[in-house]
Amino acid sequence: MTTIHIHGGRIIDPAQQIDRTADLLIRDGNIVGIDESSESVDESIDAAGLIVCPGLIDLHVALREPGFEEDETIASGTAAALAGGFTSVASMPDTSPVVDNRAAAEFIVLQAERAGNCRVFPLGAVTKDHAAEELSEIGQLVDGGAVAFTGAKKPVANAEIMRRALEYTRMFDRPIFNHPQVPELVSKAVMHDGYYSTLLGMPGMPAASESIMIGRDIALAEMTGGKLHLMCVSTADAVEQIRRAKARGIAVTADVTPHHLVLTDESLQSFDSNFKVDPPLRTQEHIDALIEGLKDGTIDAICSDHQPFAEEKKAVEVDLAPFGIVGLETVLPLCVKSLIEPGHLDWPELIALLSTGPERILNINKGSLHPGADADVTLIDPDVSWIIDPADFRSQGRNTPFAGWNVSGRAQTVIVGGQVRYRSEA
Amino acid sequence: MTASTGPQTVTGLRWTRRHLLGLADLSAEEITSILDQAEEFKRLAAAGETKLNALAGTVVANLFFENSTRTRTSFSLAAKRLSADTIDFSSSGSSLSKGETFLDTARNIEAMGATQVVVRHRTPGAPHLLAKSLGVNVLNAGDGTREHPTQALLDIFTIRERRGTLEGLTVALVGDILHSRVARSNIFGLTTLGARVIVCGPATLIPPHIEELGVEVSYNFDDILAEADCINLLRVQFERQRGGFFPSVREYAHLFGMDGPRLRRAKDEVLILAPGPINRGLEITPEVADGGHSVILDQVTNGLMIRMACLYLLNQQNQ
Numbered sequence: 001m002t003t004i005h006i007h008g009g010r011i012i013d014p015a016q017q018i019d020r021t022a023d024l025l026i027r028d029g030n031i032v033g034i035d036e037s038s039e040s041v042d043e044s045i046d047a048a049g050l051i052v053c054p055g056l057i058d059l060h061v062a063l064r065e066p067g068f069e070e071d072e073t074i075a076s077g078t079a080a081a082l083a084g085g086f087t088s089v090a091s092m093p094d095t096s097p098v099v100d101n102r103a104a105a106e107f108i109v110l111q112a113e114r115a116g117n118c119r120v121f122p123l124g125a126v127t128k129d130h131a132a133e134e135l136s137e138i139g140q141l142v143d144g145g146a147v148a149f150t151g152a153k154k155p156v157a158n159a160e161i162m163r164r165a166l167e168y169t170r171m172f173d174r175p176i177f178n179h180p181q182v183p184e185l186v187s188k189a190v191m192h193d194g195y196y197s198t199l200l201g202m203p204g205m206p207a208a209s210e211s212i213m214i215g216r217d218i219a220l221a222e223m224t225g226g227k228l229h230l231m232c233v234s235t236a237d238a239v240e241q242i243r244r245a246k247a248r249g250i251a252v253t254a255d256v257t258p259h260h261l262v263l264t265d266e267s268l269q270s271f272d273s274n275f276k277v278d279p280p281l282r283t284q285e286h287i288d289a290l291i292e293g294l295k296d297g298t299i300d301a302i303c304s305d306h307q308p309f310a311e312e313k314k315a316v317e318v319d320l321a322p323f324g325i326v327g328l329e330t331v332l333p334l335c336v337k338s339l340i341e342p343g344h345l346d347w348p349e350l351i352a353l354l355s356t357g358p359e360r361i362l363n364i365n366k367g368s369l370h371p372g373a374d375a376d377v378t379l380i381d382p383d384v385s386w387i388i389d390p391a392d393f394r395s396q397g398r399n400t401p402f403a404g405w406n407v408s409g410r411a412q413t414v415i416v417g418g419q420v421r422y423r424s425e426a
Numbered sequence: 427m428t429a430s431t432g433p434q435t436v437t438g439l440r441w442t443r444r445h446l447l448g449l450a451d452l453s454a455e456e457i458t459s460i461l462d463q464a465e466e467f468k469r470l471a472a473a474g475e476t477k478l479n480a481l482a483g484t485v486v487a488n489l490f491f492e493n494s495t496r497t498r499t500s501f502s503l504a505a506k507r508l509s510a511d512t513i514d515f516s517s518s519g520s521s522l523s524k525g526e527t528f529l530d531t532a533r534n535i536e537a538m539g540a541t542q543v544v545v546r547h548r549t550p551g552a553p554h555l556l557a558k559s560l561g562v563n564v565l566n567a568g569d570g571t572r573e574h575p576t577q578a579l580l581d582i583f584t585i586r587e588r589r590g591t592l593e594g595l596t597v598a599l600v601g602d603i604l605h606s607r608v609a610r611s612n613i614f615g616l617t618t619l620g621a622r623v624i625v626c627g628p629a630t631l632i633p634p635h636i637e638e639l640g641v642e643v644s645y646n647f648d649d650i651l652a653e654a655d656c657i658n659l660l661r662v663q664f665e666r667q668r669g670g671f672f673p674s675v676r677e678y679a680h681l682f683g684m685d686g687p688r689l690r691r692a693k694d695e696v697l698i699l700a701p702g703p704i705n706r707g708l709e710i711t712p713e714v715a716d717g718g719h720s721v722i723l724d725q726v727t728n729g730l731m732i733r734m735a736c737l738y739l740l741n742q743q744n745q
Binding site for chain 1: 450527528529547548549550551552554555570571572573607610625633634635636638651
């Protein structure tokens with residue numbers, strides 16, 4: 001019987017279209033309501049100057065456990081999620097062993113419960129052992145807690161398998177998450193195919209490799225009626241194709257990462273493998289289109305694409321280094337920098353892309369402050385300035401290109417199921 | 427042989443860098459400084475001063491992670507001519523397959539007392555990684571398909587030696603531009619010195635956005651023959667190809683090979699360069715390679731002078 005009273009904050013709940021200064025009452029792990037009062041309060045939180053919003057949801061996180069505990073564990077990854085303001089994350093199945101069966105999915109959920117940080121919703125592998133030959137036991141995975149199916153960073157390259165997966169998952173009303181990229185066009189490549197790849201003599205990943213796969217996937221989604229989610233879109237043409245598909249009523253959703261909104265391929269001039277991400281950093285014209293897609297609702301969610309790697313894996317020649325950067329602890333400030341500060345989005349719109357947006361894709365019954373909901377609440381200090389220092393990360397991964405960046409906006413307090421799980425030390 | 431006493435720095439040079447990573451960032455004055463210093467070494471060599479003591483007491487390490495004969499030999503001899511001690515480390519396998527990382531290998535070489543590291547590596551930016559992590563001078567001897575600055579410098583030196591200046595000359599780079607670090611370094615160096623550069627080759631081997639580097643593009647060798655003052659025939663890099671860039675060697679030679687008939691349609695004074703090792707009968711026929719317009723062996727001689735100049739100038743920054 002715990003009661004928490006959060007008072008004086010700016011409550012933003014996109015699901016209920018609320019944006020006003022008010023109090024929020026939580027009892028026994030659930031939201032009681034806004035403007036509700038209570039005789040006995042166990043904890044009173046002063047939220048003056050803070051945003052009080054539904055706990056943020058990240059639908060694309062690699063937690064690396066089991067199999068790659070040198071990079072990250074479920075405990076360290078979920079601690080990083082809390083520090084970033086996230087109360088729920090969807091974990092990628094590209095672990096070792098792969099999450100392609102019920103026991104593997106249940107292990108993820110169990111480890112997350114043991115860690116006691118944020119909630120983890122496993123994604124299951126589309127195919128057994130990511131081998132792209134046979135479908136995984138998708139029904140069993142659903143029973144084990146899997147909420148969507150994906151090849152993670154391996155695109156579902158075979159159109160017939162993608163078709164069957166979209167058909168089969170209709171039975172469970174669960175989406176297929178695809179990394180939209182034609183593998184044969186990006187073989188051995190490390191960066192966007194353009195002026196800088198030519199200047200630097202590095203093999204490039206053409207934007208067309210994304211366009212082609214998205215065209216195929218949208219056609220298959222239309223044909224099958226399955227739910228398609230396109231991960232980390234990075235090109236102007238992707239936004240345009242998704243916009244048209246949505247207008248035609250096709251069940252397609254998409255997300256974008258903050259680093260694709262703030263960095264371009266020019267960064268690779270440093271040859272720093274912390275700028276090597278998949279999909280690659282592209283050009284300003286693509287960034288402008290992605291922001292337009294966020295503004296008009298073509299892109300549904302923002303995710304971290306958190307990819308932690310042990311230091312020794314990244315401190316090598318850029319072609320040998322793996323793709324990816326850590327993101328959980330830098331999503332919020334980078335969104336402030338790229339979307340709020342230039343005036344592209346306001347706070348309710350940004351919170352929606354980090355709560356109701358991912359909720360609609362994952363369908364996990366989170367992301368709102370309506371009465372009776374699980375009390376997953378994030379308090380954000382929108383104005384606090386801080387300097388990104390990887391040494392302070394909760395994540396084991398230090399692989400970020402943003403070290404030393406001066407940023408604003410940070411999670412201040414994070415509540416999961418009515419329990420305060422994180423308080424910023426700053 | 428007695429070592430002569432140095433130093434022999436040419437006056438008026440503008441060189442302040444600790445590393446030579448590429449030509450992309452160098453100014454015309456910096457490039458000219460290297461050329462002038464190389465010219466001085468060539469003059470000394472002609473006067474019989476083949477052994478100089480300028481780098482006595484220093485250690486030049488050749489770190490070659492990719493196969494090379496002439497560049498490694500040339501750097502090695504350049505170091506010896508300047509009285510440096512040399513270490514040769516060659517490994518064609520990737521560093522990971524050997525179990526030791528590239529950086530750890532380099533740190534070991536540094537710990538042996540190397541003061542200058544000459545590095546060839548299949549990855550663009552590998553020399554930058556060393557420059558950032560080690561305390562030594564780093565000389566790029568070819569990083570993947572990015573740059574090969576000393577090769578371009580010796581090409582430019584050879585042209586300047588014959589023509590006096592690069593300003594206003596038209597230089598054609600013919601062949602596999604996409605995979606060629608020699609092409610990139612030549613483009614940067616030549617355009618900086620005021621030459622007009624045409625790149626010519628199969629459309630599959632000319633990368634996108636190359637015009638933005640300040641060059642013209644042609645897919646027809648015969649069209650540009652009459653315009654070129656110098657023709658640099660790049661080697662077809664079979665080992666770098668993912669395959670399928672052109673249908674056959676025969677067709678390549680037909681479209682882009684430099685043979686007698688093409689030479690006769692070129693300018694009377696045309697210079698024929700090739701970075702080597704040449705594929706005789708593919709990019710160039712023996713008639714052209716061994717003919718009067720060819721400066722291919724001058725390039726090799728000048729390469730030694732250029733590498734002496736680079737080692738010497740970088741070492742000056744350690745004083």
